[in-house]
Amino acid sequence: MPEPRLSLTFTCTVTDCSTRSTHEFARKSYEKGIVIVECPGCKNRHLIADHLGWFKESTQDGKLKTVEDLVRAKGEKVRRGTVGGGGDIEYTPE
Ligand SMILES: [Zn+2]
Known part of the structure; x- marks a missing residue:
């Protein structure tokens, strides 16, 4: 079965x-992980879900400039979205 998507x-x-x-993403990312969507108008990224609290930390040291840097620093895969211009990012915890 494919994973349910929202x-x-x-x-x-x-x-x-x-x-x-x-924007489209896995339900599990939305309920338990991280979802970030990119606005196609202004290209700003908006945090939709952050169940892991990563983005509270991200502003403290100033080293991680983008969400992808942050996710890579966590050693996890970044999944790029295919809807909404490809700038969306989601992380689904195992
Ligand atoms: Zn915008």
């Missing part, structure tokens, strides 16, 4: 952007 329509919260876009 679809989310997201309205960008950046001032003067407000682009609506649809």
Whole structure:
């Protein structure tokens, strides 16, 4: 069975952007892992779910500039999304 996936329509919260876009990710990532979506309008990334608390830490030392750096530093695979421009990132815990 394929893993269940969720679809989310997201309205960008950046001032003067407000682009609506649809993103798809594994339900398990959303419920137990990390989901980040990239706005196709302004290219900002928005944290949708952070059950592991990684992004509380990420602002403290300033070394990790992007979410991909952060995920790589954790030694886990980064899964790039295929919907919403390919800038989405999700991490599904095993
Ligand atoms: Zn935006």
